[in-house]
Amino acid sequence: MPHAVKSQSETANPRKILSPAYVRRSGHRRDEYASPMHSDVTEAQARVVRMVEEKRAAGDYPPNLEHDLDQYYRGIMLGLTKETERVLAIRTALNYLGDPTHFDPTRIPNSSTTVFRNLVHRIIARLASRQVHTITSQIRDLAAAVHIAITNLTKIIETIKDTESTQAERRLIPLEERICLLEDKIRELERENSPR
């Protein structure tokens, strides 16, 4: 559908009601479309996913390739949903928590500018390595637990929002119908009273 020329303002900030997640939640489930008739196509779609996983594991996609090629989509979607930036921030934080390599003893610096201090740091690191490993392992466990907790909380919040909006919608529909009837009535009265 050809639409009017669209401005893509840098400060684009439209409404959350148009977020794809909102629409998807309020619509029917995705698996309603899954058709046993098209198992070969489902298999092809699965092959696509497998090929991508294999290539990704082999490091076949240069860094930033996919990110750079998504520029148009990202630009449009940032303007489309009010919550996108906040959601992205939560996802980034969740990814950080979910990545165990962020909590690793090897990330603790033990070097120094002077030879003596360098030696001292390395000795202390060697002496305390058992404790450091235990602490980072505990932090990893904690991060994993926090990751699960936030993921579950996000799901619960979304469910609460859905329930609330459904109930509100249920109350609004009869009101809308009444308003429509009143509008019709007004139009009829206007027509009756308009000069012929």
Next chain:
Amino acid sequence: MRILFVVQRYGVDIAGGSEQCCRLFAENLAARGHHVEVATSRARDYTDWANVFPAKDEVINDVLVHRFPIDRVRDNEAFQNLDKQVVWGPATASWESQEAWIDEVGPRTIDLPSYIFRRTEEFDITIFFTYLYYPTVRGLPAAAGRVPTLFQPTAHLEPQLAVPIFNYLFRQPDGIAFLTEEEANLVRSRFGRRPAEAVVGVGCNLETKGNAETFRTLHNLGDSPLLLYIGRVDAWKGSLEAFNYFKVFKERNPSDLRLIITGDQVTSLPDHPDVHLTGFIPETQKADAIAACTAFLQPSYFESFSMALTEAWALQKPALVQGRCDVLAGQARRSGGAIHYKGYAEFEAALQLLLEDPILRQKLSENGRRYVEENYNWDTVMTRYEDLIDRTVAAFQNRHSAQSNAGR
């Protein structure tokens, strides 16, 4: 039945999907014995809404068309300012700004609403096409409540749909015709339901044949495998992304594959030896282009249907579609005629698979054709459409009898 259609542009050579959809419904109803008229603007191009068609009435394929002058071509600066405020602004714009925005969206045909008001009672039903434009926003309230009104919003996920003025508009009609389940869900989640609703789709001419050789010879394409895109060249249609994806695909997977782009260039693309731009092509050439392609590409993020996709399936072509568009992903799943992709990695893998596996291409082609035959042959679509028209008329009568009872 006597039926009046209202649409922003009308004509056999108008490229817009919703305009084509409107013309096809009007002509099919006329072919089934209904008296059909159309009220539209004199514009051919949506970028400026200049008066191009003559003001006189004309009959196009048994449909009587009335054209109304546009009293003001678009002032792009004023439009951009209002658009930033009304569509993209952080807070809800005033009602006045929204009204002014609708005037600028256009085509501003100020005589059209009063014409609808005067003549609408001569018709059994008035059908409005596309939610966004002036003729519908101003015309639908002029007819609603007086005669049965059916609305075909051709809505898709886009920020314009959130402008509050449309809350009022979507409350007006007695019935709504949707093109897909996804469009119905989007509209219902945003605006609630109307008394009569149906997903009718758009019919597809199953008899169309294309000549691959004619297209290949005309554009000097030899025997190369072809990936075909039909549509406008702009970021919103996903065609700029598709161009970049294709460019990288060719760098990473050298072959004689070529990308054919047929459609108006809203944004210009850089030259590429393997990308062939034909510009806008007529219907006959479109069928030839589809017949010539190895696979059909639909990269748009925002579609309410995609007639080009069903046309490709009717001509038994496998498709590769944008998985980020719910409508296209839904159509792909329901039909089994397309592979959908999200992002470059999946695009590359899916295209490799399609090019390397002729059995898969054949399977997708057969599934697509069967899906179109079962769901989008014009007889099936028009049966659904006429049933919806009957239900819309009944809903209007019920509303009025309820109103009369309430008034006693």
